[in-house]
Amino acid sequence: MKTLRTALFTASLLIPAAALARPMTPEDVARLEAVGTIAVSPDGSRIAYTTASLPDVTEGEDDGATTQELKLAWGPDAWRAFLPKDVSPGGVGFSPDGSMVTYLWAAKDEKRSVWGVPVDGGAPQKLAGIEDAGVSSYAFAPDGATLYLLTGPAPDKTRDAEKKKGFDAVVYEEELPLNRLFAATVGAEPDAAPREIKVPGYVSEIAIFPDGKRAMIKTAPTSLVDDSYTSTRVNILDLATGKTVVVATPGKLEDVEVAPDGSALSMIAAIDANDPAATTLFKADPASGTFTPLNAGAAEAAVDAEWLADGRLAVVVHKGTKSVLRIYGDTVEEIDPGALILVGVESAGGKIAVEAHSPKHPTELFVWQGGAFQRWTSHNPWLAEIDFGTQRTVTYTARDGRIIEGVLIEPVGGAPEGGAPLIMNVHGGPEAHESDGWQTAYSKPGQVAAGKGYAVFLPNYRGSTGYGVAFAKEHQGDYGGKEFDDIVDAKRFFVEQGLADPDRVGITGGSYGGYASAWGATYYSAEYAASVMFVGISNNVSKFGTTDIPNEMYLVHERKWPWEEWDHLMERSPITHVDKAETPILILHGDSDPRVSPTQSYELYRNIKVRQPDTPVRLVLYPGEGHGNRRAASRYDYNLRMMEWFDTYLKTGDRDAPLPPPRPDLGQEEPAE
Numbered sequence: 327m328k329t330l331r332t333a334l335f336t337a338s339l340l341i342p343a344a345a346l347a348r349p350m351t352p353e354d355v356a357r358l359e360a361v362g363t364i365a366v367s368p369d370g371s372r373i374a375y376t377t378a379s380l381p382d383v384t385e386g387e388d389d390g391a392t393t394q395e396l397k398l399a400w401g402p403d404a405w406r407a408f409l410p411k412d413v414s415p416g417g418v419g420f421s422p423d424g425s426m427v428t429y430l431w432a433a434k435d436e437k438r439s440v441w442g443v444p445v446d447g448g449a450p451q452k453l454a455g456i457e458d459a460g461v462s463s464y465a466f467a468p469d470g471a472t473l474y475l476l477t478g479p480a481p482d483k484t485r486d487a488e489k490k491k492g493f494d495a496v497v498y499e500e501e502l503p504l505n506r507l508f509a510a511t512v513g514a515e516p517d518a519a520p521r522e523i524k525v526p527g528y529v530s531e532i533a534i535f536p537d538g539k540r541a542m543i544k545t546a547p548t549s550l551v552d553d554s555y556t557s558t559r560v561n562i563l564d565l566a567t568g569k570t571v572v573v574a575t576p577g578k579l580e581d582v583e584v585a586p587d588g589s590a591l592s593m594i595a596a597i598d599a600n601d602p603a604a605t606t607l608f609k610a611d612p613a614s615g616t617f618t619p620l621n622a623g624a625a626e627a628a629v630d631a632e633w634l635a636d637g638r639l640a641v642v643v644h645k646g647t648k649s650v651l652r653i654y655g656d657t658v659e660e661i662d663p664g665a666l667i668l669v670g671v672e673s674a675g676g677k678i679a680v681e682a683h684s685p686k687h688p689t690e691l692f693v694w695q696g697g698a699f700q701r702w703t704s705h706n707p708w709l710a711e712i713d714f715g716t717q718r719t720v721t722y723t724a725r726d727g728r729i730i731e732g733v734l735i736e737p738v739g740g741a742p743e744g745g746a747p748l749i750m751n752v753h754g755g756p757e758a759h760e761s762d763g764w765q766t767a768y769s770k771p772g773q774v775a776a777g778k779g780y781a782v783f784l785p786n787y788r789g790s791t792g793y794g795v796a797f798a799k800e801h802q803g804d805y806g807g808k809e810f811d812d813i814v815d816a817k818r819f820f821v822e823q824g825l826a827d828p829d830r831v832g833i834t835g836g837s838y839g840g841y842a843s844a845w846g847a848t849y850y851s852a853e854y855a856a857s858v859m860f861v862g863i864s865n866n867v868s869k870f871g872t873t874d875i876p877n878e879m880y881l882v883h884e885r886k887w888p889w890e891e892w893d894h895l896m897e898r899s900p901i902t903h904v905d906k907a908e909t910p911i912l913i914l915h916g917d918s919d920p921r922v923s924p925t926q927s928y929e930l931y932r933n934i935k936v937r938q939p940d941t942p943v944r945l946v947l948y949p950g951e952g953h954g955n956r957r958a959a960s961r962y963d964y965n966l967r968m969m970e971w972f973d974t975y976l977k978t979g980d981r982d983a984p985l986p987p988p989r990p991d992l993g994q995e996e997p998a999e
Contacts, residue, residue, distance in 0.1 A: 347713035349777025352965040359705040360688035368424040370675020380958035389959040422470040454510035479503035535588040580604040602757035602882040625794040647762040667763030683764040685717040715776030722819040732785035745827035754837030756789030768961035787812035806898040832976040836860035844900035847909040856975035857911040864930035866895040872923035910942035910975040916951030966990035
């Protein structure tokens, strides 16, 4: 089939595009590639980047998770693969002198270590590692003579011996060893005895100051996910004395960058402990630990930042469904990227590179040059064959007068008279937002649905980021309230506009979007003809007792503990409203999900199955998967099931249709006897 695909694409170059346009399929989604991470060489002449992809299980490749392929670019469509395909690198960067591309990789029978490959050609070489643990992150000293290695904890030989004898019981949330930091000398051979540096707490990130004497570390009290969300702080570590200066931001923390002269830090962080997301840009003094917000109160979200060599600060900012590149200096400049959605920025040697996607392609590499963003990479050339549904930003007014925004994908060819079947695709969080860029993935119907005649709407309902902290806080203390009313109000808006058929509106989403899908199939069942729920919430009381983020739930979501409002939490739980559940619902969950326990899906399934035996319901569990599917086969299976469910119940408008077969048609040949 791969040979056939190649032949078809080659032939397509000779035939007008309009004559060859075809709808996107789940098989297309399974083979998408996207730019992963980027790094600019110190002189700006080259950009190292990775492409992320999964095995193409639709073509018989062995199942597996996402792999990265390292490439080196020096101009538009001028690039080459830089490592064998069986090497999946992480932590891509450059040595300080620019002579090597560096990366993390675990060679056969070895721990993950820092490797380098000469930019002008040559064999990869191991630069540094730790014998008893893998390296999770690294940073060079400015002179390139030392590599700082963040590694896992030292092995517990006594515990390992106990496990071999069968004593392998796990003490929940107690056995949490901290990671370690080492300094390794860079030389002709890897340092055999790197020096350990004591660090406070669990360190997740490190950067070295230009003076080589201090390090910026992000640290939390433990390795618990809840601590990483609520208690991560910047520490400025004196590498000689071990003394620290704490930059005590009050809540969530994301991107932190050190200025070229070491005089300042940029931080993207929460404005307070109850801020749902780190979206405010701060400038901090590393000597005193004081910090000042640069865009407090703005209706936007800072996403990524990078200091330029001249001391200015480049920041990717999302404003609703759009994005800009903002440059802070003596004045503030904004660069509008047009149809692009910027998601990351890197700079060195006077070159600014960004990762960006658009409605017509996943993330690619672009460079700011000559007053425009110049595209340097073009993966997925077969996308030229696809007939895309028109995509645009839409605003509407909710029932209480609040203006809500979202992204609409129209059916290919437009909506028919009487309206099209419409899928509400609800993001999780809810501290996240949808952009008017690439919107098709294994769990997002996007252009696959548009090609089958559906409209898709992705609402930035109350609680979303991208519209300022105040808007993001509007869902707090109101689980399932105004936030999910906003989605029903979107349905009514599109019905009034003639785009949606009122009897054929469905809903899907994962995590908090899964909660919305469960709420839509129960409390709001009269509004939705079909629902597909992924890793979603059905019982707000039991969810608290089984999640790994209880403090985050309290601080940025409900603002009350369950014992303060048992009745209210149950009233806002989908299982309470199963008496109304007439919407066919497909429930999907990873059986190893630590965030939203799969018992949430069991609860909803069992309540509907027993209390509403005539309502179509199916529960699908993915072995070994967590809060989202990692493996290629699980993702492809999910996409097939989602679209089959909507085709069965939503497109037809028949809530009483029989269940589809339990196994989707994978299009695979039967194995030979």
